[in-house]
Amino acid sequence: MNEGLIPNRYAKALYKYAQEHGVAEAIYEEMKRLDDAFKAHPEFSKVLGNPALSPSDKVRVLSSAFGEKPDDYLLRFVQLVIKNRRETFVRSIGLAYQDIYRRANHIARVTITTATALNKEVLGRIGDLMKKQTDKTLEFVYEIDPTLIGGFILRVDSMQLDASVNSELKKLRLKLLNSK
Structure with missing residues (x-):
C-alpha cells in the first residue's frame, strides 16, 4: 500500500x-x-x-x-x-x-533559515514584508544552519528562495566547471 x-x-x-x-x-x-x-x-x-x-x-x-x-x-x-x-x-x-x-485554515508556513541567529527587529521586518505579499495567515519557523555561511533560505509552503552564500558558491563552482 x-x-x-x-x-x-x-x-x-x-x-x-x-x-x-x-x-x-x-x-x-x-x-x-x-x-x-x-x-x-x-x-x-x-x-x-x-x-x-x-x-x-x-x-x-x-x-x-x-x-x-x-x-x-x-x-x-x-x-x-x-x-x-x-x-x-x-x-x-x-x-x-x-x-x-x-x-483548511489558510495558513502558510514560512521557514527562514540563516547561518546565524537574527535579531528580533530583522525577523519582524521579514515577517511584515511576507504578510504584505499574501492574504493567508503566516506561521513562522526560524532555523539556524551554519553550513549556509551567510545569507538566508526562505521557504513558503513549497516555494523556496535560496539567497545563501553556500548556494552562490555552488552556482559559481558549476559555472567554472562548465566553462572548460
Whole structure:
C-alpha cells in the first residue's frame, strides 16, 4: 500500500473527528509538538517499530512524545493507530494532519533559515514584508544552519528562495566547471 495513502487517510479521519468535537486547533498544536519530539529523538521511530514492545508501552511512548498528557481525543486516536498496527506511520500522520489543518485554515508556513541567529527587529521586518505579499495567515519557523555561511533560505509552503552564500558558491563552482 502507498505509504502516503495510509497517513493521509488517518489524518483526514482525525481532522474530521477533531472538527466535530471542536479540538482541531488543539490537536494541530499537539501534532507540532509530536514532530518536534521526533526531530529531537529519532529513536522514537525505532522504538515504535519494535515488535517486542507491547501496545500499551507504545501508547506510553507516544504519549510522552506529546510532552504533557495528550487530551483524550488524541489518546484514543493513538490507541486506534496502535491497535491497527500503524504506529510506524504516526509521524507521517502528524505531518499530514498539519498540512490538512493549514490548508483548511489558510495558513502558510514560512521557514527562514540563516547561518546565524537574527535579531528580533530583522525577523519582524521579514515577517511584515511576507504578510504584505499574501492574504493567508503566516506561521513562522526560524532555523539556524551554519553550513549556509551567510545569507538566508526562505521557504513558503513549497516555494523556496535560496539567497545563501553556500548556494552562490555552488552556482559559481558549476559555472567554472562548465566553462572548460
